[in-house]
Amino acid sequence: MIHARGLSRTFRKKRGRQTTEVLAVAGVDLDVEAGEIVGFLGPNGAGKTTTMRMLTTLLAPTAGTATVAGCDLLTDPVGVRRRIGYVSQAGSTAPENRAGEELVSHARLYGVGTAEATERGKQLFAELDLDGLWERQPKAMSGGQRRRLDIAMGLVHVPGLVFLDEPTTGLDPQARANLWQHIEGLRSERGTTVFLTTHYLDEADALCDRVLVIDKGTIVASGTPDELKSSVGGDLLTLTSPRAAEVAGRVAGLPGAEAPTVDGDRVTCRVPAGGAALVTLLRDLDAAGIEVDGVESRRPSLDDVFLTVTGRSLRDGEHQPDTETEGASA
Numbered sequence: 001m002i003h004a005r006g007l008s009r010t011f012r013k014k015r016g017r018q019t020t021e022v023l024a025v026a027g028v029d030l031d032v033e034a035g036e037i038v039g040f041l042g043p044n045g046a047g048k049t050t051t052m053r054m055l056t057t058l059l060a061p062t063a064g065t066a067t068v069a070g071c072d073l074l075t076d077p078v079g080v081r082r083r084i085g086y087v088s089q090a091g092s093t094a095p096e097n098r099a100g101e102e103l104v105s106h107a108r109l110y111g112v113g114t115a116e117a118t119e120r121g122k123q124l125f126a127e128l129d130l131d132g133l134w135e136r137q138p139k140a141m142s143g144g145q146r147r148r149l150d151i152a153m154g155l156v157h158v159p160g161l162v163f164l165d166e167p168t169t170g171l172d173p174q175a176r177a178n179l180w181q182h183i184e185g186l187r188s189e190r191g192t193t194v195f196l197t198t199h200y201l202d203e204a205d206a207l208c209d210r211v212l213v214i215d216k217g218t219i220v221a222s223g224t225p226d227e228l229k230s231s232v233g234g235d236l237l238t239l240t241s242p243r244a245a246e247v248a249g250r251v252a253g254l255p256g257a258e259a260p261t262v263d264g265d266r267v268t269c270r271v272p273a274g275g276a277a278l279v280t281l282l283r284d285l286d287a288a289g290i291e292v293d294g295v296e297s298r299r300p301s302l303d304d305v306f307l308t309v310t311g312r313s314l315r316d317g318e319h320q321p322d323t324e325t326e327g328a329s330a
């Protein structure tokens with residue numbers, strides 16, 4: 001459904017008299033098969049939106065090729081646009097228009113008849129918890145309602161491939177869960193392929209068949225959530241003790257343990273089969289008379305994967321919008 005090879009994009013930034021080039025996407029290869037739900041993860045500024053804008057024909061690649069929904073991105077951008085839905089981070093609804101009318105007009109642009117568009121629109125309103133808002137202007141909706149309307153806009157023409165850029169940002173947990181269910185329903189009932197970015201790792205874990213991690217414009221990891229978590233190498237043991245250095249010494253002796261880290265009274269370490277290792281360790285510490293205040297064994301999460309492959313936690317730092325101007329580099 002999406003096959004990209006060497007997709008790249010450079011931006012030229014002007015700061016005073018100086019012009020610098022930013023390689024936002026640096027030769028991305030990616031494949032998404034029909035019916036898959038694929039999550040595209042990366043720290044702020046990693047190149048997710050730029051990649052998505054290229055794949056949806058909104059931004060010309062500086063280099064590389066791709067076929068999207070069976071059409072060549074470079075030679076048949078109109079064919080690509082006809083076959084996809086795209087929900088951008090910023091959304092696409094005009095604040096003054098009536099929500100329902102806009103939804104129907106949008107579907108009609110894609111050749112859907114008015115009656116079918118209205119029926120489909122009303123169904124989406126019900127499923128996305130927008131009942132009663134058909135006549136409402138987006139400017140009079142809450143942020144979450146507007147976000148759900150953006151999503152309805154991306155789906156109303158029943159595209160076979162949908163790009164969702166941070167679809168659940170700004171939604172409350174209930175609305176997020178509803179949307180997950182909706183996305184899964186699209187796939188199971190219509191075979192829709194979904195390519196989405198998210199900052200919520202629990203979302204990627206629960207929803208996505210496969211996850212791609214991008215950092216500094218390059219794909220640095222890909223696999224199912226389980227494959228990626230297993231690749232981190234072992235469970236994370238955390239122990240707190242007033243005798244942390246001695247605990248660390250014992251932890252280091254566990255079979256297959258990585259070098260433990262000590263932070264105050266906290267010792268952390270990755271070991272294979274954390275539960276069993278913990279039982280052995282606690283017996284050992286007890287026999288040695290070393291008291292322990294707290295213990296935990298945790299399976300790796302996608303955040304651990306993220307930390308391992310990018311050196312950063314996705315929870316680190318806030319979004320820092322880029323204020324500089326754009327200039328495409330040839």
Ligand SMILES: Nc1ncnc2c1ncn2[C@@H]1O[C@H](COP(=O)(O)OP(=O)(O)OP(=O)(O)O)[C@@H](O)[C@H]1O
Nearest residue numbers: 011024043044045046047048049050322325326327
């Ligand atoms: N229009 C532009 N002009 C100049 N630089 C840009 C432009 N758009 C993106 N960039 C730069 O390209 C890089 C990738 O940005 P992009 O928006 O693709 O990242 P992202 O992974 O989507 O980030 P976020 O999670 O913050 O949305 C960043 O360094 C960004 O500053």
